[in-house]
Amino acid sequence: MRYKGRRSSSNVEDRRGMSRGKLAVGGGIGGAIMIVLYLLLGGDPSAVIDQAGQDQNSASGTYEPTAEEQELYELVTVTLADTEDVWQEIFRERGSTYEEPNMVVFTDAVQSACGTAESATGPFYCPADRKIYIDLSFYNQLRQLEAPGDFAMAYVVAHEVGHHVQNLLGISEQVQSQRRSLSEQEYNQLSVRLELQADYFAGLWAHHAQDKFNILQEGDIEEALNAANAIGDDRLQRRSQGYVVPDAFTHGTSAQRVRWFRKGFESGKLEEGDTFNTTNL
Numbered sequence: 001m002r003y004k005g006r007r008s009s010s011n012v013e014d015r016r017g018m019s020r021g022k023l024a025v026g027g028g029i030g031g032a033i034m035i036v037l038y039l040l041l042g043g044d045p046s047a048v049i050d051q052a053g054q055d056q057n058s059a060s061g062t063y064e065p066t067a068e069e070q071e072l073y074e075l076v077t078v079t080l081a082d083t084e085d086v087w088q089e090i091f092r093e094r095g096s097t098y099e100e101p102n103m104v105v106f107t108d109a110v111q112s113a114c115g116t117a118e119s120a121t122g123p124f125y126c127p128a129d130r131k132i133y134i135d136l137s138f139y140n141q142l143r144q145l146e147a148p149g150d151f152a153m154a155y156v157v158a159h160e161v162g163h164h165v166q167n168l169l170g171i172s173e174q175v176q177s178q179r180r181s182l183s184e185q186e187y188n189q190l191s192v193r194l195e196l197q198a199d200y201f202a203g204l205w206a207h208h209a210q211d212k213f214n215i216l217q218e219g220d221i222e223e224a225l226n227a228a229n230a231i232g233d234d235r236l237q238r239r240s241q242g243y244v245v246p247d248a249f250t251h252g253t254s255a256q257r258v259r260w261f262r263k264g265f266e267s268g269k270l271e272e273g274d275t276f277n278t279t280n281l
Helices: 032-041 067-091 138-144 150-168 169-178 184-213 220-232 233-243 256-268
Strands: 010-014 102-106 107-110 116-120 123-124 131-135
Touching: 010 067, 010 131, 010 220, 067 102, 067 150, 067 184, 102 107, 107 131, 123 150, 131 150, 138 150, 150 220, 150 233, 169 184, 184 220, 184 256
Parallel strands: 010 102, 102 131
Antiparallel strands: 107 116, 123 131
């Protein structure tokens, strides 16, 4: 991805080295990588974030990131800037205003309006404060999932921005309002559609960012598709527990995630990303 020397977003809160906290997850899935597998890319943070919150303490001394981390910081902040330009134009064409989200970059743990989370939670979007939270060490998690690459990381950011767009459009609220009236299996099906739409929005962003800024290099789309494939519910369940439980899917299969990202990239049209009124996921 071409991001070196390009505009970075000003909507970034750099909390690296400043946040400390503890996440109440119990024995649950077990281990940081298993938590990531469970929540990867936009899962409901309230499922594992301690809603009561935890005390935070400032880290002592001055935080000094590595050169690799600074490159990742530049990558995610430039990606966020690109999403701002793309979604501003799309909303403007619809006669509305795009409210830009903030991105919080942290290390180890962070306090959000959704509660306190550790980096093992993975990147997440908190609708209560309209912020995206990401620990740059997540890049190493992508490597463990055999989905490396700068554009894989950009896809992660664009997916979380997709959840912000859903929040602005009222889609997230419509889904959340049905939670109490549906069975767990029925709500999981809605969650899958929500996540696949965020994948579509990530692909839509890539389509327009390429048109506007010529960001793509050889192999970039393959990196994003590889990441989408790596985080399908079927593949993650098989990796974590050795078998697949379709009724427990909350994000979609690998094939579905790849399909909807690809569809968004090829289409570039907002109206074609309605995952809630289609039988062909």
